[in-house]
Amino acid sequence: MFMSLMPPSRSERRRRDLLAAARQVVSDGGFRDLQMLAVAAAAGTAVGTIYRYYPTKAELCAALVGEVSARELEVIRSICEADGAPGQRLRDAVSAFARRALHNRRLAYAMIAEPVEAAVDDARLEWRRRIGEALAGLIAEGVARDAFRPVEPKLAAACVVGAFMEALVGPLSPATLLDDDDKLAADIAGLCLAIVEAPDPTEEDR
Amino acid sequence: MFMSLMPPSRSERRRRDLLAAARQVVSDGGFRDLQMLAVAAAAGTAVGTIYRYYPTKAELCAALVGEVSARELEVIRSICEADGAPGQRLRDAVSAFARRALHNRRLAYAMIAEPVEAAVDDARLEWRRRIGEALAGLIAEGVARDAFRPVEPKLAAACVVGAFMEALVGPLSPATLLDDDDKLAADIAGLCLAIVEAPDPTEEDR
């Protein structure tokens, strides 16, 4: 990580201030409220000024997400690249991310789960919640039967849902070409299983 | 699951056709393109007609997400509630979901990862991709050092990212009150670790 030794130029400062204003707006009301006028108001400048620094709303958005991303990414990266046992590092990275997100919940929510449209998203989040519920039932059962480790079923279920959904996002994206869908599906399932499975599965469970 | 034995009334058929048109639109261009005019065009009707069956765009959206959700949810539920070892059932549920998603990729993408705005989302997905990359590096290392099972690093990383992000969605949502952020973060991290950790961690890894 390099930091410029030069003081930021007036122009760089402007860009930052505008970005900070945008972040404020999103932190308060989500991406829904991210309108150029609102950002201008929050920055104490005029709309036109934003366009001098970010030629498009799209670029402002990208810069905003990019900035927040970069910070969080950096935290994760530095932990990942540290010394120590990989397991501990992974644990640390995830838990650092989670703690930080929980500290600035509104912004984190916007970054992670912000709705397309209220209508769509209410239904969409609800869907994931229900899939989670279904899995939580299964997981609770598995825990009871000692097939799974003593995990908290709801939380574990959310992890499973997130795991396979995210694992799909890349492959689902229009550009991706895949050779073997079935292999992929099986692999994803295997990884998800590991979230809960007992290290030493009992006879009964096999 | 009950299926009506009566043939669908004309009105029910219409509703379905309109929903099918909406699904088509979303399958082609995502929720971005879901405009009443576009749906009407896809259904070969007039805009006003849609409003006879869905009094609001919001309700049409909800119905669409609801329908797709219901189908997928049902698949997962029936597997979860079947007989057999919990582990196998979990594996089956996830892999069935994944296979189905991979079959109708565009729609699945819309349901799972559709952008708020192209601008926001490009950046947002990119962010998750990069976090994934960072973790993939760590995971590859862990695999090499036999601290982790021989997982495919990129895929496992995606699962980890998805797992903790999803596990955070509920807790991040504005309404949620939390007692202990640190405990939650640690629990999430523990579950994520399980995705990759070797059942019998070597000395070296500790």
Place this chain on the structure above:
Amino acid sequence: MFMSLMPPSRSERRRRDLLAAARQVVSDGGFRDLQMLAVAAAAGTAVGTIYRYYPTKAELCAALVGEVSARELEVIRSICEADGAPGQRLRDAVSAFARRALHNRRLAYAMIAEPVEAAVDDARLEWRRRIGEALAGLIAEGVARDAFRPVEPKLAAACVVGAFMEALVGPLSPATLLDDDDKLAADIAGLCLAIVEAPDPTEEDR
């Protein structure tokens, strides 16, 4: 007034029922709510049926206003054409109208003062109310100084406002041609004055 001695044909009955339904709708929610669908619902028929009897919403409206008008007009006419002192007849006619209106207030309001648009009309009625207030002040003063009869200022003011506004409606209507605006204005003013003036104006008032 003739009443047909023949029983009404089915078709005539239909027309009446539809009109009754329309009146019901207006009595409940004013002309704002007079939509073809609402009338059909109130009549327990289909929209298309209304169009068999009233080829246009405009004609249905006209028929409705016409019917209500006709009844009230008849009451007034019969009193006007009765025997007795003109003064008493006028008194009776007006007071009969007023009493009837007060009995079916919602419908009467719709007939007399229904808004164009909430926005316009709130402002418009408010205007007339304020003019009334200004005049009420003057009238109260006149009453106190015995220049006017002991009328109730607010009510008298409303009468004056209504009197000149109505007297202007005809002349204002686009088709009307006028010779002498000033003469007309003076005449209207004279009539309005009569509403309150003492029969025998005191010296002071002249």
Place this chain on the structure above:
Amino acid sequence: MFMSLMPPSRSERRRRDLLAAARQVVSDGGFRDLQMLAVAAAAGTAVGTIYRYYPTKAELCAALVGEVSARELEVIRSICEADGAPGQRLRDAVSAFARRALHNRRLAYAMIAEPVEAAVDDARLEWRRRIGEALAGLIAEGVARDAFRPVEPKLAAACVVGAFMEALVGPLSPATLLDDDDKLAADIAGLCLAIVEAPDPTEEDR
């Protein structure tokens, strides 16, 4: 009444111009034609511009009626509050209002008698006209018999109609609660009678 000594700001001027455009539209075609697009066209601006100054069509309407109202109200008020005999002042106020209305007939018509819908109002105005006719007959008779002053029957009739209709508007409005409908009706009738009654009713008329 204060007039600002400062020249109007650009923004104030804009607001005025837009209002003037709206007034023009109404003066030409009544409130029926008052659509945002039409106003924009009349003002030589884009629709969006109107929304910068009047956040809602309703507010534009209110402002328009308010502006016209205010001017006329002021004329009436200043006359009402002047010195002189109350009778003369009332006469002056009414006649000033009438003269002004007759000068800008289209706008005055829109302010005073504009239709809800052409359909409704044609019929509604027609109704009032007919009631006027009926009363005019009675008034003519009363004049002929010297029971009434030598008023112009049609004009006097219009005044009477306006007087009682207006006097009813307040009491009819949904919010109003009334103690004694009959007393109100009688009072209104009494005031209406005064419009025409001879100061010294002949025996015959009693």
Place this chain on the structure above:
DNA sequence: AATGAATGAGAATTCATTCAT
């Protein structure tokens, strides 16, 4: 460089009217 007023394409929604059954 900054301003912020102006722009206008778009999108949702309403409702009188039509017409096939």
Place this chain on the structure above:
DNA sequence: AATGAATGAATTCTCATTCAT
């Protein structure tokens, strides 16, 4: 004759973007 689903023109309002000052 009756039905009521379908139609689509019309209208309000939003907000990213431009540009004269």
